Amino acid sequence: MNELPTKRIIEISNVHRIYETQAGAVPALRGVDLIVEKADFVAIMGPSGSGKTTLMNILGCLDRPTFGRYLLAGTDTATLSDNELADLRATSIGFVFQNFNLLARATVLRNVMLPLVYTTCPRAEREERAVTALRAVGLEERFFEHMSNELSGGQMQRVAIARALVNNPELILADEPTGNLDTATGEMVLKTLEILRDQKRTIVLITHDEEVASHADRVLYIRDGLFVNEKYNIRPASGQPASSSTVSGPTASDPTASGPTASGQPASGPTAPLPVCEV
Ligand SMILES: Nc1ncnc2c1ncn2[C@@H]1O[C@H](COP(=O)(O)OP(=O)(O)OP(=O)(O)O)[C@@H](O)[C@H]1O
Numbered sequence: 001m002n003e004l005p006t007k008r009i010i011e012i013s014n015v016h017r018i019y020e021t022q023a024g025a026v027p028a029l030r031g032v033d034l035i036v037e038k039a040d041f042v043a044i045m046g047p048s049g050s051g052k053t054t055l056m057n058i059l060g061c062l063d064r065p066t067f068g069r070y071l072l073a074g075t076d077t078a079t080l081s082d083n084e085l086a087d088l089r090a091t092s093i094g095f096v097f098q099n100f101n102l103l104a105r106a107t108v109l110r111n112v113m114l115p116l117v118y119t120t121c122p123r124a125e126r127e128e129r130a131v132t133a134l135r136a137v138g139l140e141e142r143f144f145e146h147m148s149n150e151l152s153g154g155q156m157q158r159v160a161i162a163r164a165l166v167n168n169p170e171l172i173l174a175d176e177p178t179g180n181l182d183t184a185t186g187e188m189v190l191k192t193l194e195i196l197r198d199q200k201r202t203i204v205l206i207t208h209d210e211e212v213a214s215h216a217d218r219v220l221y222i223r224d225g226l227f228v229n230e231k232y233n234i235r236p237a238s239g240q241p242a243s244s245s246t247v248s249g250p251t252a253s254d255p256t257a258s259g260p261t262a263s264g265q266p267a268s269g270p271t272a273p274l275p276v277c278e279v
């Protein structure tokens with residue numbers, strides 16, 4: 001894994017994002033605080049328009065806060081140039097999107113190899129790494145040379161996760177990764193994310209679905225650009241999500257909170273071992 005050099009992967013404080021539009025200023029984020037430690041699995045829930053994707057874009061360095069501070073692995077992202085941010089994205093962050101964002105007329109293998117083009121990975125190694133990533137998400141080899149638009153939704157999302165993993169990123173950002181999938185296929189995608197969590201990768205997952213959020217260790221609720229509540233999922237030894245066994249924490253928007261958010265540590269609860277797939 002391309003490990004980031006600190007235990008605290010994400011630390012944002014008082015982050016605002018105001019979109020300037022012809023109709024006026026739209027304050028999509030209004031002072032958000034969040035700490036995510038290494039190997040955390042955090043879900044963010046909230047109604048449509050509450051600021052989830054805006055926040056994800058900032059966390060993924062695809063966008064910058066209008067004001068407020070974002071430390072990624074201890075580095076103040078405001079001090080980094082666009083090129084430096086692009087490098088950080090390429091080596092340390094994997095993205096998974098609701099609509100998969102695959103190149104339709106490229107093969108599965110080429111889609112997964114694509115992020116390696118922007119790195120120093122030698123050409124000869126790219127295919128090998130793409131194959132390893134595709135095996136890790138359980139896609140059958142007979143699909144590797146298919147065009148990506150010849151796959152089912154679940155297969156496409158597995159390819160998209162393989163593409164997110166091919167750089168061996170420490171941080172995985174997933175925006176509604178199960179939003180376009182049926183329940184069974186969505187479960188399979190979530191199992192893949194759980195395996196990644198058990199490999200000590202750090203995951204931030206956006207969802208509208210409480211059931212999906214129950215796979216995370218911590219759920220943060222956002223409304224009108226502010227975190228309003230937070231909940232911890234205590235996972236039973238069987239590895240099944242336990243949505244009923246939760247405890248409430250302080251709101252993530254309260255920077256004075258001395259509870260779980262401020263420390264970034266889960267309240268309690270062992271995580272069940274799952275098979276490990278190394279990429
Ligand atoms: N590029 C943009 N320009 C102007 N306003 C924007 C832009 N992107 C988002 N917004 C506005 O910012 C607010 C938050 O949008 P965002 O996409 O973050 O919401 P969301 O929580 O991801 O919603 P959804 O669940 O529907 O995906 C909304 O009011 C939206 O209209």
Ligand SMILES: [Mg+2]
Binds near residue numbers: 052053054
């Ligand atoms: Mg969104």
